[in-house]
Amino acid sequence: MQVNKIGAAMGAEIVGIDLSKPLDVADVQGVLDAFHAHQVIAIRDQNLTPGQLVTFSRHLGPLEDQLNARYTIPEHPEVLVLSNDMKDGKPVGLIDGGDYWHSDSSHRDKPSLATILHAKQNPKVGGDTQFANMYLAYEKLPADLKARITGLKAVHAVSKLKNKRVKVSERRPDAKDHYEMQKAIPDQVWPMVRTHPATGKKALYVSERFTVGIEGLPEAEADEILDFLFDHQVKPEFVYTHKWKDGDLVIWDNRAVLHRGAGGYTYPDVRTMHRTVVAGDRPY
């Protein structure tokens, strides 16, 4: 197995490993070490069935239930299909996944540890995934703001209808009802600066998609801080843009990076991914 750095802000590729075969302890440790060192890793040239994807994913920890059960693979409910493909006039997968910067499941009581995407079909144009390094974003904050937000907690909400900074996608037929229903789901409150349990490093933990306020602060005061942070945390020097190759399997660390889908492809140019999510612990 060989690990090569691929981005300036973060990111590495791994070549020379076949995840469809049983892995030994050294292989798993090698993948984990690269994951902790680089935050985003692309394991090249993989051809995995959904079952093999699940088996590999479990090396990183127990898997999360997928929230969008209607787009999971029936025999493998841990695998969500992300796709803009259509069959008999209906979408075969979730089509509006991740258009705003976020960390997966920061709105749940145990946010995700890692997300794993396996490219099944890449579009001819577009379809990049962008990542922003929250270790760097924290490190590069002005000292007074670092001090100001240390010890503060931010409010994370799942429904887009609770967030004035985001729009509901027009492309998804059931979107309005979906987000209306989600308004009843309780918000979560997490430290704005979290400590990574494996590396011990501090990371900024807010995002435009899910963070809607700061606990104990009036809206105007919170907005001033959040607007600054949302702008700061995705500056080009913190961002790595992944251009997918056929067979890529990408793993990112939701405790240390934000991500978003860059879009830019249109049906019948099809993009299909299989996704699993490794469950995490409560941020501290």
Ligand SMILES: [Fe+2]
């Ligand atoms: Fe996501």
